[in-house]
Amino acid sequence: MTKEEVIKEYRLREILEAARRVMARYGMQGTTVDRVAEEAKVAKGTIYLYFDTKDELVNTAVIEGLREMTAEVLASDDPSMPPLDRIRKLILAHFRMLASNQDFLKTLIIGNSLDIELESQHGREFMRVYAAHVDFVASVLQDAIDHGAIRRIDPQFAAFMLGEMLTGSLRRRLLKLASSPLESDAEAVVELFLKGIATIPCD
Amino acid sequence: MTKEEVIKEYRLREILEAARRVMARYGMQGTTVDRVAEEAKVAKGTIYLYFDTKDELVNTAVIEGLREMTAEVLASDDPSMPPLDRIRKLILAHFRMLASNQDFLKTLIIGNSLDIELESQHGREFMRVYAAHVDFVASVLQDAIDHGAIRRIDPQFAAFMLGEMLTGSLRRRLLKLASSPLESDAEAVVELFLKGIATIPCD
DNA sequence: CAGTCAAATGAACGTACAGTCAGTTTAGCC
DNA sequence: GGCTAAACTGACTGTACGTTCATTTGACTG
Numbered sequence: 001m002t003k004e005e006v007i008k009e010y011r012l013r014e015i016l017e018a019a020r021r022v023m024a025r026y027g028m029q030g031t032t033v034d035r036v037a038e039e040a041k042v043a044k045g046t047i048y049l050y051f052d053t054k055d056e057l058v059n060t061a062v063i064e065g066l067r068e069m070t071a072e073v074l075a076s077d078d079p080s081m082p083p084l085d086r087i088r089k090l091i092l093a094h095f096r097m098l099a100s101n102q103d104f105l106k107t108l109i110i111g112n113s114l115d116i117e118l119e120s121q122h123g124r125e126f127m128r129v130y131a132a133h134v135d136f137v138a139s140v141l142q143d144a145i146d147h148g149a150i151r152r153i154d155p156q157f158a159a160f161m162l163g164e165m166l167t168g169s170l171r172r173r174l175l176k177l178a179s180s181p182l183e184s185d186a187e188a189v190v191e192l193f194l195k196g197i198a199t200i201p202c203d
Numbered sequence: 204m205t206k207e208e209v210i211k212e213y214r215l216r217e218i219l220e221a222a223r224r225v226m227a228r229y230g231m232q233g234t235t236v237d238r239v240a241e242e243a244k245v246a247k248g249t250i251y252l253y254f255d256t257k258d259e260l261v262n263t264a265v266i267e268g269l270r271e272m273t274a275e276v277l278a279s280d281d282p283s284m285p286p287l288d289r290i291r292k293l294i295l296a297h298f299r300m301l302a303s304n305q306d307f308l309k310t311l312i313i314g315n316s317l318d319i320e321l322e323s324q325h326g327r328e329f330m331r332v333y334a335a336h337v338d339f340v341a342s343v344l345q346d347a348i349d350h351g352a353i354r355r356i357d358p359q360f361a362a363f364m365l366g367e368m369l370t371g372s373l374r375r376r377l378l379k380l381a382s383s384p385l386e387s388d389a390e391a392v393v394e395l396f397l398k399g400i401a402t403i404p405c406d
Numbered sequence: 407c408a409g410t411c412a413a414a415t416g417a418a419c420g421t422a423c424a425g426t427c428a429g430t431t432t433a434g435c436c
Numbered sequence: 437g438g439c440t441a442a443a444c445t446g447a448c449t450g451t452a453c454g455t456t457c458a459t460t461t462g463a464c465t466g
Contacts, residue, residue, distance in 0.1 A: 007443095029318045032423060043445040045426080054424060110321075115232045118313075118379070131380060141400070150400045157391055158400055160380065164371030165364050172363050176321070177334060188360055196399035197344070197353045197361055210413095235453060246415040248456080257454060 012050055015040045019061035024103035028115065031058060055115075059122040063129060065104055070133040072097050077136075083144035088190050090140060094166045095186040102170065102182075109171050134159050150194075165189050215253055218243045222264035227306035231318065234261060258318075262325035266332060268307055273336040275300050280339075286347035291393050293343060297369045298389040305373065305385075312370055313377050337362050353397075368392050 018040035022031050033054050037044040051057040076093040078086065098105065116123045137159035144150045169185040172178045178185070221243035225234050236257050240247045254260040279296040281289065301308065319326045340362035347353045372388040375381045381388070 027318065045446065046444055115230065127378065134380065153400050154391065158395065160375050161368050161371055161395060164367045168364055168367030175330065177337065177363065188357065192361065192364055192399065194399045195401050196395065196397045197356050198398050248416065249414055
């Protein structure tokens with residue numbers, strides 16, 4: 001990589017991070033190119049040297065953010081652990097990730113959210129990253145099924161629902177329907193996901 | 204109610220329904236006052252006889268929609284049923300409601316969503332309706348706990364998570380991560396919510 | 407039918423903001 | 437230092453859209 005490419009890469013990151021900060025602060029509606037430029041300490045025109053349209057800027061920022069977050073969770077996985085412990089650890093890793101990206105996720109999870117058209121280039125890219133993560137979680141569940149650690153459930157379905165519970169936990173905080181720190185939900189989600197609400201304890 | 208009031212009420216409904224149709228078709232971003240006026244077959248100015256701002260129009264349309272949907276579910280409840288059957292029926296009622304409001308909910312659940320500021324008048328109103336519904340579901344769960352039909356779990360937490368699984372089911376369809384009809388998820392959610400993924404069946 | 411008035415209309419206005427581009431700065435090179 | 441090209445700037449442009457208001461419509465009254 002040449003020196004220029006390094007600088008270009010650096011600028012790109014700066015702008016994308018600025019965009020995410022602006023989204024977190026002003027919401028999707030309030031995210032203007034002017035604000036991103038100000039936040040990134042570059043002129044408006046500079047942004048258009050790196051992105052063709054505002055849409056491309058915003059969507060790229062979101063997709064990159066998603067990519068980084070899923071990578072973080074993936075990195076914490078340890079396939080050699082006993083299946084149930086591995087699932088528990090996976091859930092905790094998700095919670096850590098959610099907690100440290102609250103501000104950014106707020107824009108995606110409540111209120112003014114994304115405007116990606118599913119059938120567009122960006123929409124497909126977004127779904128690729130998202131689906132890959134669900135697939136990964138599903139594979140962990142499949143592994144647990146193969147080991148007889150959990151019952152035979154559709155792993156894709158369960159993985160998706162787990163994801164909904166996780167983002168749901170964050171949403172509940174952000175909507176002020178719960179006030180204790182996010183982390184304290186982790187065990188409750190583990191319990192609910194593993195055992196449901198049924199009476200008889202199933203260990 | 205006088206004749207004029209009836210007409211006013213009718214116009215109001217027309218405009219709000221038009222607004223929801225436009226939201227469903229064009230998304231939040233693409234919902235303009237011009238489009239709503241065209242859809243409602245009134246002049247742009249007429250809208251401003253009923254609403255002070257576009258924000259009020261949109262937020263009122265959303266809140267009314269939410270109110271109608273939650274009322275629908277509430278109406279289907281039968282407190283005299285055995286607790287577990289009651290919960291199952293409640294979940295199925297939610298699925299029916301979700302299925303018949305897919306187009307409108309799409310705008311709230313994926314992509315271009317709501318822009319209600321939580322600390323505003325509309326935000327509080329929205330949260331009131333939403334929280335009331337969660338409270339209702341929680342009360343059904345509390346009832347089941349009192350009857351010893353399910354284990355002692357925080358009913359508010361469980362009610363919220365159930366809601367997340369339900370909207371999650373719809374989201375999964377809308378994101379094309381599942382293709383079978385929405386209704387077929389109903390049983391899977393009942394199962395997962397009641398029993399979790401644990402190995403030992405708990406009936 | 408003329409007169410009254412609230413309801414409705416849609417052309418016009420103002421503004422916010424995405425996108426452009428002529429001019430300026432910076433960096434590399436001889 | 438002078439030359440060149442690329443990077444950067446920010447004032448400017450065009451437009452989409454929320455909001456206003458002078459005018460028109462039509463229902464009702466006497």
